[in-house]
Amino acid sequence: MEESVNIDKALEIIKKNIALIIGSMVVVGVLAALVTYFIMTPKYESETQMLVSSPGDAVVVDSENIETNLQLIHTYREIMLSRTILEDVITNLELDETVKELSKRISVTNQEQSQVLSIRVIDESAEEAVAISNEIAEAFQERIVDIMYVDNLSIYAPASVGPDMEPVSPQPLLNIAIGLFSGLMLGLILAFARDHFDKSVRNESEVRNILDLPVVGSITRIED
Structure with a gap:
């Protein structure tokens, strides 16, 4: 009740x-x-995809090679977001920002059991976003040979500015x-809040509820 x-x-x-x-x-x-x-301010997102393939000159792609590549992908992600790679990107593109600022706008992901690495960059300029994501891929592809002595990455799908590129935010x-x-x-x-702090009494029912007493009479408002 x-x-x-x-x-x-x-x-x-x-x-x-x-x-x-x-x-x-x-x-x-x-x-x-x-x-x-x-x-x-509208912000755009670009995506560059890299394919992790069999190392060296291996032609046969078997389950063991794929599993090895999948295990390397986490390491590749860490290196791709490292100061070494991002400093190369800032220098090559003459960006006016720090490594820390740039890293906040970058994400590197891959779907489960996928050998494709997706580099996503968010920027206020669609052209700048595309340039940065492609440059990260190129700088990483060049550096990884000296860092890990492997040459099993290729740029699978470079980012590009298209007519359907809409702001993500x-x-x-x-x-x-x-x-x-x-x-x-x-x-x-x-x-x-207005009801809680309003202590005025407007009608007979409110008098009964507040005072818990019967109303024995009322005075009608006299209009001029």
Whole structure:
């Protein structure tokens, strides 16, 4: 019974403050849209893929060779993100950033049991993202021969700027949806806070609920 009363009370508060709640949603949603379209800088992601093949001049690709290559992939990822490789990339492309700053925009992954390494780079410029991911692949391919004495990597799919290359962030629909939800939560908080701190009595039922006494009479408002 008490739970039912609490739900009814909550619905009553929401109904009474529906304009406030909707207004809060609209305001925060519009702010999210404005920030997304006019303040946040679009960022692009490029991807260069490298294939880890059988070492040396081996022609026969068997399960043992594949397993060896898969075990090497984790090591390759670590080397690819090392200071040695990234310093080469910064020098070759004349980038105005540190190794630490560049590394934050790079990810090197591979699917389970896959011999393909994917180098992904995020940048505010699509052309710059493509140049960096391709340069990482080329610098790594050149350096790995001296580092591990192997020559079993090839650039399988270099990155390129295409007409369908769209920004990966910001995501307008997601940001606006988050804004609307945040506005809804803010509106509900304001509505319940407003009700909690509002101690005024507006009608007979509120008098009965607050004082727990019967109402014996009332004075009607006289309009001028």
